[in-house]
Amino acid sequence: MAAESGTRARTRRAIVDAAVALLAGDPTASLGDVATAAGVGRTTVHRYFPERSDLLAAISADVLDKVEAATERARLDDGPAAKALERLCQEYFELGDGLTLMFDTPQLTNWSDWDEETPADLHFLHTVRRGHAEGSIDAELHEEWVRNLVWALLYTAWEHTRTTGTPKHSALTLCLHTLRKAIAP
Amino acid sequence: MAAESGTRARTRRAIVDAAVALLAGDPTASLGDVATAAGVGRTTVHRYFPERSDLLAAISADVLDKVEAATERARLDDGPAAKALERLCQEYFELGDGLTLMFDTPQLTNWSDWDEETPADLHFLHTVRRGHAEGSIDAELHEEWVRNLVWALLYTAWEHTRTTGTPKHSALTLCLHTLRKAIAP
């Protein structure tokens, strides 16, 4: 795909970012709302994303990119697997709204890209197996369960900040504390 | 409220039950879909619940009732608090779709009834505090965090059965195993 002009790239980003923030709060928000939140006209949104599904696909790809990048940063292959998962948890926590969105908008993850076998996912599952082998992760907990558990804890942590007003770092601490104990052998 | 005729009570139940099952899968399902799922005409749905919000309110009340009943059955005041929470987890797990619905349809819980201070909720939080005092629950984990954690684990367990095809009892076992370790001091 040809490189977009600076202006267009910036507008596209504004729309996608606004959409993520908005849809995280209300997955049924209208395109008009997205346009307003992005500070652009509804027409412009349609210019970039002809159909709603196109916008959703773009969001999906965007979040996927961020997840992959976060996974890279966690350096899953370094040190004990249990510690690696904690690092990953910290990185994922930073994804914020993107996290919430993925969690309660399954239609997004069932998209073309997420063949349930994204590189990040495979790397994650592999790390859990490594943890099982080296004894740093409870062998009773199946790989998929650990994956779902991590996502659920992250979602809970964000939810916790929203409902109780707990500062983010405290929520993250609780999240990591809980994860550490849960996966310990 | 005057007792409803047997027929009406039965129809009302069919509609509410169908709505819970359907909305758990897709919170945006139309009233027509609900009617079909319940095996009644759309007109009939409107006869019982003039507006969509009326149906939602009825569902909310219904789920709330079931939560209260499940909480009763768990006998939270008996034995160690940690064990009590495990029993509660088992009872809540049986709520099935109602669980999913509450989890990702916050608009329901923000309804009139759920003043964030339902009897079941208060009893739950009180039990956690008891656990803190008697030392059976990790004092680092704030009451609200434990509550959110339990709900998240339950949701995860159900999600796990759906995506991996794991039998329900296995998912519940994983859920309880994880909870036990997470809240242990």
Added chain:
DNA sequence: CCGTTATGGAACAACAGTGTTCCACTCGGC
């Protein structure tokens, strides 16, 4: 068995969201 009670279906108006077109505008970069 007969009347009340409950239901299903069709038809309707109203509404919100979507997707499209067109035109006037403004902003950025050469």
Added chain:
DNA sequence: GCCGAGTGGAACACTGTTGTTCCATAACGG
């Protein structure tokens, strides 16, 4: 400054959902 890329807004048709009304008919109960 100028030109074209990029934008905003108005207007439109279209769709699906909602909520309403009316009537024929099925089911239930005494």
